[in-house]
Amino acid sequence: MKLLNKFFVCIILLTGIGAFTSITSEAAEFNFAVTPQIPDNQLDKSKTYFDLQLSADQQQELTVNLRNDTDQEVVVEAQISSATTNSNGVVEYSKNEIKPDPSLVFDLKDYVEAPSELLLPPHSESPYKLTIHMPNEAFKGIIAGGITFQEKIREDQTSSSTNTTGLAIKNEYSYVVALLMRQETDNGIPDLKLVKAGADQVNARTLIYGNLQNPNPVYLNQLATHMTVKAKGKDEVVYENRQTGMQMAPNSNFNLGLPLNGERLSPGKYVLKIDAYGQKDENSAFIFVDSDGKEEHYQYNWQLEKEFEVKADEARKLNEGDVTVKKDFTWLYILIGLLLLLLIVLVIWYRKKHAKK
Structure with a gap:
């Protein structure tokens, strides 16, 4: 389900993974710049994020140049986070509230030593140095995450951000540089499991969800899904949805949503089926048909199914809280x-x- 985001995203690096800049205020401006220094063991030196091949137990120092072009000193805060997948099927490399997946064995933040902040004098450039450490065991996969750089807000900046109407405006903006570590270039294949299904509400809109998990330490790229919901024991499809262009981080999960678009949810037992495809490949036999009727060939295919139940009180609460559901005034x-x-x-x-x- 596509959610409405109230922030702008300024892409520094595309191709599904990489460094990007998020701006959460229209008036926000960057007071510092970030330039990763790409080392010799970078797999693809044309990329401006870190994608490194290391041997077991290897340590390495990395450098990110931070530049301050303003007339005031800037304090830059830094945080290391493992890659996760959000509810839109998009990989996130910045700090967030998404809980780590149970399958995550190597959390990136446990293998990186770095200062939490760096002071930049006016009109200066300083190196931000971090030390990475590959686990001391054979590992076939990718340890993925990112370094989030964000300006530390001073007290005088906070007080001056209140506008004439008395509304406090909090300007937050950050650079995120992806950091990938691996021991081999062949990292295995992704997997997909349907862990849980049920009904929920996001942004006051009811949806059926299936919690999808990629339990392997490798990216699941170009994920496409066809979701159908039937009443248990019935052949008629009650709800249906198709989505394309998603991606899952290694060892991550997210709730794939099927919006009801204003339909009332009836209590009962249901069966959710997800026909999922990954990695486009014109030479493969798996064919996915999108919502426009276009056919695409994919390398991977998973047939997933999970039963769930919606109780009467749960259905009532969801219907009452859904702003798109037309209220039933028949009783009145x-x-x-x-x-x-x-x-x-x-x-x-x-x-x-x-x-x-």
Whole structure:
């Protein structure tokens, strides 16, 4: 399900992974610049993020140049995070609230030593140095994550960000440089599991979700899905949705959503089926048909299925909280009709009683 994001994303690096800049205020401006220094063991030196091949137990120092072109000193905060997958099927390399997947064995932050902040004097450039350490065991896969650089907000900046209406505007903006570590160039193949299914609500809109997990330490690229929901024991498809262009980080999970688009959710037992495809390959036999009827060939295919139940009180709460569901006022119309009917009967009875007198 595509959610409405209230921030702009300025891409520094594309191709699904890499460094990017996120701006969460229209008025935000960067007071510092970031330039990764690519080492010799970079797999593809044309990339401006770190994608390194190391041997087991190898340590290496990396450098990111930070530049301050302003007239004031800037304090840059840095944080290391493992890569995750958000609810839009997009890989995130910055700090977030997504919990690590249970299959994650090597969390990137446990294998990186780096200062938490760096002071940049006015009109200066300073190296930010970090030490990475490959686990001391044979590992076939990718340890993926990123380094988030964000300016530390001073107290005077916070107080001056209140506008004339008294509304506090918090400007937050950051650079994120992806950091990938691997021992081999052949990192295996991805996998896909349907861990859980159910009904939920996001942005006051009800959806059916399937929690998808990639338990392997490798990216699942170009993920496409066809979701269908049937009542248990029935052949009729109740809800259906197709999505393309998603990606999953190594050892991550996310809730793939099927929006109900204003339809009321009925209580009962359901069966969710997900026909999933990964990595486009014109020479492969697996064919996915998108919502426009276009056919694409994919290298991987998974047929996933999970039963779930929606209880009556859960369905009622979801329907009441969904802003797109048309409210059912049938009971109110019936009540008004009964009251009118009762009023008519009373009027007739009263007039007949007084007519006899």
